[in-house]
Amino acid sequence: DADVTQTPRNRITKTGKRIMLECSQTKGHDRMYWYRQDPGLGLRLIYYSFDVKDINKGEISDGYSVSRQAQAKFSLSLESAIPNQTALYFCATSGREGTDTQYFGPGTRLTVL
Amino acid sequence: EDQVTQSPEALRLQEGESSSLNCSYTVSGLRGLFWYRQDPGKGPEFLFTLYSAGEEKEKERLKATLTKKESFLHITAPKPEDSATYLCAVREGAGSYQLTFGKGTKLSVIP
Numbered sequence: 001d002a003d004v005t006q007t008p009r010n011r012i013t014k015t016g017k018r019i020m021l022e023c024s025q026t027k028g029h030d031r032m033y034w035y036r037q038d039p040g041l042g043l044r045l046i047y048y049s050f051d052v053k054d055i056n057k058g059e060i061s062d063g064y065s066v067s068r069q070a071q072a073k074f075s076l077s078l079e080s081a082i083p084n085q086t087a088l089y090f091c092a093t094s095g096r097e098g099t100d101t102q103y104f105g106p107g108t109r110l111t112v113l
Numbered sequence: 114e115d116q117v118t119q120s121p122e123a124l125r126l127q128e129g130e131s132s133s134l135n136c137s138y139t140v141s142g143l144r145g146l147f148w149y150r151q152d153p154g155k156g157p158e159f160l161f162t163l164y165s166a167g168e169e170k171e172k173e174r175l176k177a178t179l180t181k182k183e184s185f186l187h188i189t190a191p192k193p194e195d196s197a198t199y200l201c202a203v204r205e206g207a208g209s210y211q212l213t214f215g216k217g218t219k220l221s222v223i224p
Contacts, residue, residue, distance in 0.1 A: 004156075031210065040216065041216070042200075042214045042215060042216040042217065043157070043200070043202075043212075043214040044214075045211055045212070048210070048211070050210075058211065059211075090156050090157070094210070100145070100204070100210060101147065101159055101162055102147075102159075102212060103159060104149075104156035104157045104158070104159075105156050106155055106156050107154070107155065107156050109154070
């Protein structure tokens with residue numbers, strides 16, 4: 001089984017709709033991250049969390065919110081989706097010790113019409 | 114100005130034709146340089162972490178090296194299954210856990 005899972009894997013929605021993307025991990029890591037990837041722009045950090053009570057904004061947090069329901073679960077919400085939020089979204093996790101290397105989930109392809 | 118620049122944007126190689134990908138960075142206080150491989154429609158897969166100039170790491174046909182201003186990912190005798198986009202990311206500053214990614218190099222290895 002995959003260490004980092006994301007649901008849904010694909011989602012098509014309409015402008016103005018609220019949508020939630022979910023991430024779960026079995027790696028036992030404390031730290032979790034949400035990124036978006038756009039062609040020609042690379043991966044950009046949206047939010048990150050070091051534990052259940054610690055949430056931090058990343059480079060591009062406007063229009064997004066997050067919830068850390070448990071150590072293993074981190075959700076990303078788009079309160080009112082807009083077309084320029086069409087992108088690939090990735091969740092990542094890292095441990096507290098050692099290299100702090102981030103490990104990525106398989107991604108969610110989101111299309112906002 | 115981009116903090117992490119990868120070149121070339123795309124590279125086509127014949128099977129067995131060795132080459133190198135470049136990642137140059139302008140951050141100060143580097144706390145780690147990371148290489149990932151990404152296949153189409155999938156999440157980035159971790160390859161290497163480098164911390165200090167002169168450090169080298171190898172995995173199968175891949176070898177990553179680091180200087181004070183750039184990193185190279187050397188691919189020796191590549192195979193078609195090495196085709197992917199290779200991403201470079203840096204972490205800077207004490208206490209920072211954010212990664213800044215380059216835009217990647219898309220590698221195609223032709224049989």
